[in-house]
Amino acid sequence: MFYFRIHFLTGNLLNIKDAYAHPMFYRGIDDSTGFRTRNILCFPIKNETDNVLGVAQLSLNKMNGPYFTTFDEDVASAFAVYCCISISHSLMYQKVIAAQYRNSLANELMVYHMKSLMYQKLQRSQHRNKLANELMIYHMQVASEEVQELAQSEIPPPSHWHPNFSKFNYPPREVPEDETPLCCLSMFEDLGFISRWRIKRDTLARFILMVKRGYRNPPYHNWMHAFAVAHFCYLCIKNFKLNEYMEDIELFALFVSCLCHDIDHRGTNNSYQVASKSVLAALYSSEGAVLERHHFAQTMCIVNTEGCNIYENLISKDYQHVLDLMRDIILATDLAHHLKILKNIEAMAKDKFEKTNLKHRKLLLCLIMTASDLSDQTKPWDSTKHIAALIYNEFFSQGDLEKSLGRTPPEMMDRERARIPDLQIGFLDHIALPVYRVLQDLFVEAKVVHNTVKENHRHWEKICALIKLRRGGSCEQMSYEQILALEEEANSLPEDEVKSVTQNGH
Known part of the structure; x- marks a missing residue:
């Protein structure tokens, strides 16, 4: 070697x-x-x-x-020419295939944003691929009047939306959707990003509106989810004083990544993309994290759109750094990635965080991103129970698609087999609670968050106990609404009965 x-x-x-x-x-x-x-x-x-x-x-x-001998050298040199031709052709073929996938994706995105017969005409054009890319951006554009209205609006403080806006128990989905772009501006301003990074108001306004436009409207992974994730990140930066733990540019990249982390989500997960042989899978499956790589690619598409580059005033070194950070942070939203690094995060919390340790800062960025992504579980029960309905609506829609492909969907995505209370308890036990437990280990202010997740866990335990004690133990084929209708009766269960059921397992 x-x-x-x-x-x-x-x-x-x-x-x-x-x-x-x-x-x-x-x-x-x-x-x-x-x-x-x-x-x-x-x-x-x-x-x-x-x-x-x-x-x-x-x-x-x-x-x-x-x-x-020298003759052997001549033979080797001649053979090298054929090696070069083979390698060059192989690389060129890979580029052609990748370009075809990108063009297919551009066509697909164009159709989604256009929803018109024009696409059928463009398909017959010899320039359809080039036009598809141009039209995809064109139809994601926002009206200049909309940009100017947002850019010229007076930015109110976050408390304008609610006195508790900066507290962990505030559910951000209460902000009307048409006010969320202005609310994003307010958070950017309150975190000091606009002045610190010299962001032009019209550029930031256009960027936020373009990001919002980039989200589709599945039941859960839509713009309101992105807004809620960014809000939790805002809470962490404020309440944990994260500027004492991370560099300014890392916090900037983190907050923007939260807004962008699910752009163009289709309401289906990575395994479905691969199983259905989608364009996204063809383009990204060899690298893993299909959707997350697509979300980052779409984010870069917006950043590189004229008038949307909120990083334009960064020096070259910082510019490349912030893009690298965003890539790593958005890829960290893949739960498979989170589960791989969880033990490292727990070890970091146990050994004490060190700001000068680059590995520690990277792990903390991933933790805050994951905690923000799952933050609907940290809101009071009356809020989180309704959001869970959106999640299962999306899950069951994917399950129906999988059945149409002749596949058996996972239990949590099969409306005929899903035992929702058990699934929720399992998710909280194995995914959510470990995240907020280690967050509490790092920041004492996160105790309220961890406690709220435990309270929500307790609500699901009561519903699960009621089903097992009163209704024969089965909740298959029960709709989410039917399960929530048991809430009042479940809350009246004697504590010893609930404890008995939970101790015997779910």
């Missing part, structure tokens, strides 16, 4: 006639295998501009002779 690196850098052919006499040769492998290397021929694979694409090693020992 060392030879490969040397010749990748130099681009020169290397013919070693006596390996053991060469100063760069490492004998360790020979010693461990019993093989004796006599001679080596390494040659570069170059393209037409004389840049090195790779390095090949022809053989470890010359078979018919004591060492490789």
Whole structure:
């Protein structure tokens, strides 16, 4: 491997006639295998501009002779030309395939935002792919009058919407949807981002409206979800004094990522994208986290749209840094990623957070993003129980789609098999509570959040206990509304009965 690196850098052919006499040769492998290397021929694979694409090693020992000859060198050099052609064609083919997937995605997005017959005409045009990309951006544009109205509005303080706006028990979905863009401006202002990063008001207004426009309208993963996630992030920055734990640019990237983290969500998860062989899966599945990579790509599309670049006044180094941060933060919303790093986060909390430790700051960014993404579980019961209905509505819609493909959906997505109280308890036990428990370990102010999640867990336990004690234990094929109708009766259950059921397992 060392030879490969040397010749990748130099681009020169290397013919070693006596390996053991060469100063760069490492004998360790020979010693461990019993093989004796006599001679080596390494040659570069170059393209037409004389840049090195790779390095090949022809053989470890010359078979018919004591060492490789000049004739062998000529053969190797000729072979390198064919290697270059093969590699170049392979790379070009991959680029063509990726471009086709991107164009298919652009067409799909254009159709969603246009909803008109114009697309059928464009399909017959030889320039349809180029036009699809242009039209996708065009139909996501917001009216200049709408931008100016928002940009020129007086920015009220967050308390304008509610005296408890900056407290964890405030449910942000109470903000009317048509007021959420102005509310976002208010949070940007209150966090000091507008002045700190010299963001133009019209640029920020257009960016927020474009992000809002970029969300589809599935039952749960829509703009109001993004707004709620950003609000929880705002609460964390304010209440935990995160500026004492992270750098300014990290907090800026975190808050913007919360707004953008689910752009163009289709109401289906990663496994469905792969199973249905969607355009998104074709484009991103080899890298994993299909939807999260698409959300980031759509975010970059908006940032790069004229008049939307809220990072335009950052110096080059900070500009690249904030984009890298956003990529990592948005990819961290994949729960599979969260579960992989949870033990590292818990270890960080136990060992004490250090601001100077880059790894600690990255883990904290991921934790705050996940806590924000799940924050509907942290709101009072009267709020969170209604939001759960939206989640299952979306889940069951995906389950119906999976059945149409001849697949058996997971229990939580099958309206005929889902045991919602058990599913909720399992989700809180294994996903949500560990997140807010470690958040409480890091920030004493998060205790109220953790306690609220535990209270919601208790509500589900009571409903589950009632079903098991009074209704034969089965809640399959019960609608969400029918299950919530048991709430009053469940709250009247004696505590010892609830405890008995919960101790015996769900």
